[in-house]
Amino acid sequence: MPRKFLRSVLLAVAVSSFISISFRGSELELQENPARLVDADVPARSNYTVVNGIRIHYLEWGRSGPAIVLIHGLYDNAGVWQSLAPRLAADCYILAPDRRGAGGSDTPKKGYDSQTQVSDLIALIETRKLGPVTLVGHSAGAEIALRIAAQRSEIVRSVVMIDGGFWPSKNVVPATSPAAPCSDPDECARWLTLENSSREYDPEALYPHVVSPVLLVVARQTQPGGDLLTEYQKRGINYFEQIKKAEQHAKEVAESKLHHGKMTVIENASHWIQKDQPSVLAEAIKNFLSGIR
16 A cells, blocks of 8 residues: 555544554554754754663653643554744743654564553653643643643643544454554554554543643645545445534534643644644744643
């Protein structure tokens, strides 16, 4: 299956919790030497630290100002932020870790459930003495951000959830298996744990416990590719109606389910808004942060 089509399919998953399409995202190509994953114009600093007994790799931009922690999605790593981060670094310190098992971080045999990922991020924030921080999470990374905000409000200044984390909960299918062939049993077990943790996630249970301001960011692909439309047609679903439903759902969450919620739509962007529209997204984040007292 072409990589371009895989990106389109992930957008389909993001805008509709009613569709279940299994795959491993095209961002797997980023699983390389982390030092190669930064913008040449504004290079990141590549560093490591040890939390919860494992070595975590992270990229950082800027040196002073409020701290922003960027949390990548399920099949990405810190390199996915290379276009957005420099646009936020003028007035902030930016840290983008690779979760365990991704990028340059260690790959232990266990610890891929959501709560352990939350524990890793909390330990990283506390080890680096960063709090209170703004958590910016993409896709499944937004789930981790919301979990941290619900559990440890004292270390969270605000939350930005990019095209994920606020969609309705998904059912867990017992027969779930990793979306792509694995090279060994340990790898299969890791992906299975990650995917099932994401499917078990229920944001509705967390909203009442989140007191920090939250910005929900929704992608709107106004001219989707023909392959994506064809896939929807095969499933008897109107793509544009699903886009409208997704946006309405995010608006309802922001206005009625979060204590201090806002919602914005980024035009002409796929699920990877931070790569498709980094300048627009950076401006939206800056405007959001500027309004927080």
